[in-house]
Amino acid sequence: MTIYNFDEIIDRKRTDSIKWSKKHLKEKFNEENSIPMWIADMDFKAAQPIIDALISRAEHGIYGYGHKSEEFLESAVNWQKKRNGWDIEKEWILFTPGIIPALNFIVKTFCNKGDKVIIQSPVYYPFLNIITSNECHIANNPLIYDKGEYTINFAELERIAKDSRTKLMFLCSPHNPVGRVWTEAELKQLGEICIKNNVLIVSDEIHSDLIFHPNHHTPFGKISEEFRMNSIVCTSPSKTFNLAGLQVSNIIIPNERIRNELNHKLTTIDIDPGSFASVAQIAAYNEGEEWLEQLLTYLAENLDFIDRFVKERMPKVKLIKPEATYLAWLDFSNLGLSDLELQQLMQKKAKVALDDGFIFGAGGELFQRINFACPRSLLQQALESIEKSLNGIA
Structure with a gap:
């Protein structure tokens, strides 16, 4: 059995990743050094059988x-x-x-x-x-x-x-x-x-x-x-x-x-x-099923981490705990902010790149979507940045 390390930090900044591109973060979130927690891809290496299969195919040369x-x-x-x-x-x-x-x-x-x-x-x-x-x-x-x-x-x-x-x-x-x-x-x-x-x-x-x-x-x-x-x-x-x-x-x-x-x-x-x-x-x-089962365990633990963090340190924010996906839906409506004010708070003060709830249509106002398919240390860093940005508000 292969044990996968989902805590590993992997540098994606020079891999043409739209999620981590400084240029894209600057254009979309007005801050090239934002912590990217938006688009739905994971900051984890793929299962080893997939990597091995791709390497073998690449080495074929045609x-x-x-x-x-x-x-x-x-x-x-x-x-x-x-x-x-x-x-x-x-x-x-x-x-x-x-x-x-x-x-x-x-x-x-x-x-x-x-x-x-x-x-x-x-x-x-x-x-x-x-x-x-x-x-x-x-x-x-x-x-x-x-x-x-x-x-x-x-x-x-x-x-x-x-x-x-x-x-x-x-x-x-x-x-x-x-x-x-x-x-x-x-x-x-x-x-x-x-x-x-x-x-x-x-x-x-x-x-x-x-x-x-x-x-x-x-x-x-x-x-x-x-x-x-x-x-x-x-x-x-x-x-x-x-x-x-x-x-x-x-x-x-x-x-x-x-x-x-x-x-x-x-x-x-x-x-x-x-x-x-x-x-x-x-x-x-x-x-890939072995990798997937380990991934699901790690994601569930990340989700529990968000749940505890929000309840203990951001009590005016509400997590809509997902039954599936690695995307969490956070309700900021109790803060008394407008959508624009919430967006600016995340982008300029927290410097965390989240998806604004209003882009998902009616009913998404004053929500933010966060991608928690990342090493827990990065997730903690993002949540602490959000918590800090709420000082004096929440």
């Missing part, structure tokens, strides 16, 4: 066109079976270089100009840009935030789903940024509303391997045959294994008609996994 090999597809099939108990077929899988490109092509395929796409704000902000940039309209079904917990407003969902112009629903499962793992009962109620109103579910399940005990992820397409035939399930090893720079995702579509329609659109740009993306996914799904 980097020609790749393709969806049987081994590549089988790795995704076996992973879903092993982690989620979901039996999928290789033929159901389409490749895209990331889920954001997939969502763009899905909107282009299944929507016309002026159609509507349901989201549940506050939500992963590229959802909003994808919809509007494709000349469609956002049909917002804001989550209900009550006593520190988030739930779905099903009555409002049903109302907006009835609109004949509503064609798709972007479901974030688990939800980013609020960290909810939707229960099977919640997914059933949501799915039944969409089926009744001919709304196609697009379930972004990129964080579905990052679930904290005792929560359990339910793939949307696993629930029933009816749901399977009315869904596109978007998966990827990128968040799970810190492979975002390799651009690989698996779009699972059991419905042959829907799959063929999307594949027809995808063939216009002729994309297949590159050689490095392919070997990384195969190594991750076939040999």
